[in-house]
Amino acid sequence: MRYAKVSGAALLLLLVAALGNLGIGASPIPLPEVLRALFSFDLDSLDHYVVLSQRLPRALIAIYVGAVLAAGGAVMQGVTGNPLASPSTLGVSAGAMLGMLLSVFVLDAALPMQGFGALSGGFAGFALTLAVARLTGLGPDPRGLPLILSGALTGMLLAGLAGALLLTDPERRAEYLGWLAGNINHYYVDRLALFWPFGLVSFAVLMALARPLTLIGLGRERAETMGVATRPVMRLALSAVVLGASSATAICGPVGFVGLVVPHLVRPFTGAHLGRLLPVSAMAGAALLLLSDVLARRAFMPFTLHTGVLLELVGGICFGVLVYRLYLRVEARR
Amino acid sequence: MLRTETLSCRLGRSLILGDVSARFAAGRFTALVGANGSGKSTLLRCLMGIVAPETGQVLLDDRPVAGMRRRALARRMSYLPQANVCPDHMTVGELVELAGFGRTGLFGSVSGAERETFRHALQTVGLEGAERQRVSQLSGGQRQRAFIAMVLAQDTPLLLMDEPVNHLDLRYQYAVLDLVRSLVTDHGKTLIMVLHDLNLALAYADDVVLLKEGRVLAQGQAREVLDAPRVAEGFGIETRMREIEGRTVCLPRGARMVDLP
Numbered sequence: 001m002r003y004a005k006v007s008g009a010a011l012l013l014l015l016v017a018a019l020g021n022l023g024i025g026a027s028p029i030p031l032p033e034v035l036r037a038l039f040s041f042d043l044d045s046l047d048h049y050v051v052l053s054q055r056l057p058r059a060l061i062a063i064y065v066g067a068v069l070a071a072g073g074a075v076m077q078g079v080t081g082n083p084l085a086s087p088s089t090l091g092v093s094a095g096a097m098l099g100m101l102l103s104v105f106v107l108d109a110a111l112p113m114q115g116f117g118a119l120s121g122g123f124a125g126f127a128l129t130l131a132v133a134r135l136t137g138l139g140p141d142p143r144g145l146p147l148i149l150s151g152a153l154t155g156m157l158l159a160g161l162a163g164a165l166l167l168t169d170p171e172r173r174a175e176y177l178g179w180l181a182g183n184i185n186h187y188y189v190d191r192l193a194l195f196w197p198f199g200l201v202s203f204a205v206l207m208a209l210a211r212p213l214t215l216i217g218l219g220r221e222r223a224e225t226m227g228v229a230t231r232p233v234m235r236l237a238l239s240a241v242v243l244g245a246s247s248a249t250a251i252c253g254p255v256g257f258v259g260l261v262v263p264h265l266v267r268p269f270t271g272a273h274l275g276r277l278l279p280v281s282a283m284a285g286a287a288l289l290l291l292s293d294v295l296a297r298r299a300f301m302p303f304t305l306h307t308g309v310l311l312e313l314v315g316g317i318c319f320g321v322l323v324y325r326l327y328l329r330v331e332a333r334r
Numbered sequence: 335m336l337r338t339e340t341l342s343c344r345l346g347r348s349l350i351l352g353d354v355s356a357r358f359a360a361g362r363f364t365a366l367v368g369a370n371g372s373g374k375s376t377l378l379r380c381l382m383g384i385v386a387p388e389t390g391q392v393l394l395d396d397r398p399v400a401g402m403r404r405r406a407l408a409r410r411m412s413y414l415p416q417a418n419v420c421p422d423h424m425t426v427g428e429l430v431e432l433a434g435f436g437r438t439g440l441f442g443s444v445s446g447a448e449r450e451t452f453r454h455a456l457q458t459v460g461l462e463g464a465e466r467q468r469v470s471q472l473s474g475g476q477r478q479r480a481f482i483a484m485v486l487a488q489d490t491p492l493l494l495m496d497e498p499v500n501h502l503d504l505r506y507q508y509a510v511l512d513l514v515r516s517l518v519t520d521h522g523k524t525l526i527m528v529l530h531d532l533n534l535a536l537a538y539a540d541d542v543v544l545l546k547e548g549r550v551l552a553q554g555q556a557r558e559v560l561d562a563p564r565v566a567e568g569f570g571i572e573t574r575m576r577e578i579e580g581r582t583v584c585l586p587r588g589a590r591m592v593d594l595p
Binding site for chain 1: 379383384403405407408411415418419420422425428432433439440488
């Protein structure tokens with residue numbers, strides 16, 4: 001009953017955020033007009049054109065990216081037991097970003113192959129984070145800061161390489177500079193049209209694995225004794241997370257914060273069971289990105305920020321707060 | 335019946351278990367006792383199939399545990415580790431429900447009978463009505479009982495527990511041991527438990543396996559195995575065994591014990 005209320009509230013929030021996103025912009029469009037644009041489109045109405053051709057694609061991108069990243073963060077935090085784990089802190093987003101840019105700048109790849117580049121990069125970035133963590137003596141406990149520091153190191157290295165790659169082609173540089181900062185933009189709707197099945201597959205796989213993944217949160221040995229084949233389950237789940245997060249990066253560039261923070265915001269209401277945490281995280285992540293997108297467009301008028309930039313700013317603060325609450329304050333108490 | 339055949343196990347370079355052949359009779363409570371580092375916990379983890387032996391094997395009804403699928407094993411044996419980890423926001427109800435995974439698998443739904451098993455497990459440990467409480471907010475004793483409820487909810491004929499009464503006060507030590515003893519006596523379960531306290535082993539266990547430096551020093555009925563010479567050999571301390579009210583009690587003799595007035 002409580003879960004039904006929580007998921008209902010998340011759905012309502014998502015709906016309000018979506019309608020707000022469609023209505024608020026450089027020229028505000030009243031809600032009835034937004035609804036008419038969606039359900040009885042008038043070819044002669046400029047407002048209807050703006051809603052359908054610009055704002056709806058943006059909103060759909062925000063929903064997809066927010067949902068996929070928040071679900072990915074919830075699973076990564078559950079599986080590693082690390083509260084700071086997320087696609088952006090464990091090198092997946094940075095890897096996907098570099099993979100995508102390599103496919104464009106080096107291979108001159110078409111859009112479908114760019115997605116493949118992002119996916120390969122996402123896997124490589126995640127693998128590099130784990131390898132760095134292992135080399136720096138993380139040991140068997142993935143719950144501590146060393147894993148996150150390895151992710152930060154990997155992210156910085158890959159972002160530096162991506163920046164260097166941009167310098168090699170001044171003409172295309174301008175085209176990808178905005179994408180590199182995490183840009184929820186209707187230009188990228190063709191990417192969404194191409195890559196959304198990856199997110200759907202990712203989410204379906206994670207939902208199917210929700211119970212064994214929740215058991216893994218109790219410790220791998222414990223999960224094995226409860227009947228979970230932990231190695232294949234973890235591999236499949238983390239691959240699904242990388243698939244979804246890489247596709248999100250391929251669409252609009254790296255977007256941080258959502259995967260890290262949304263599970264923390266949602267968990268007090270849903271509990272830690274991923275069967276309940278995942279759907280609500282996805283809805284809340286989507287709503288958060290929709291609202292952030294509105295804020296990025298309106299808060300600094302007449303300037304428009306990239307949503308990714310705004311989220312990096314807010315995310316940096318949240319990251320600091322989480323590190324303090326979950327690690328430093330605990331250390332100080334000992 | 336569960337048994338090991340010439341089991342050896344190495345963790346890193348250290349040999350933890352060497353040539354262990356032990357039998358755990360069905361429907362009995364066997365205590366694994368021994369000094370620190372004697373290999374009790376490792377033996378339990380080998381029995382559960384989560385640590386692979388270097389040589390030898392663990393056999394469950396004459397079938398090698400190593401060859402059994404995880405879910406099949408989870409329907410036969412449940413395990414309570416020494417240290418239990420639980421995510422911050424997990425509730426007691428969620429914890430106990432998860433125990434049904436071995437039966438339901440990925441796509442099976444929780445049946446009415448399953449729910450009754452979960453309810454009964456919570457009732458057995460005295461946590462009925464605490465389903466919505468967060469595990470992290472429970473006291474140490476309640477928390478341990480919640481994890482025991484999880485093991486009970488797995489509803490397996492064989493239960494393996496690694497020092498489940500550590501960190502519990504006297505009342506809960508006896509409550510937990512009374513509870514698991516009744517599972518053996520009244521419900522025919524087989525229980526294998528690592529215990530540090532020899533008096534608890536003598537009071538509750540049918541059989542004892544006494545380990546020393548990774549090898550079986552003695553095994554058999556508790557009262558026969560735990561005599562003063564064997565305890566001296568296993569633990570390196572002097573003890574006296576006394577009969578008090580028909581019960582054998584082990585009295586350790588520390589060199590500097592305070593004299594009674």
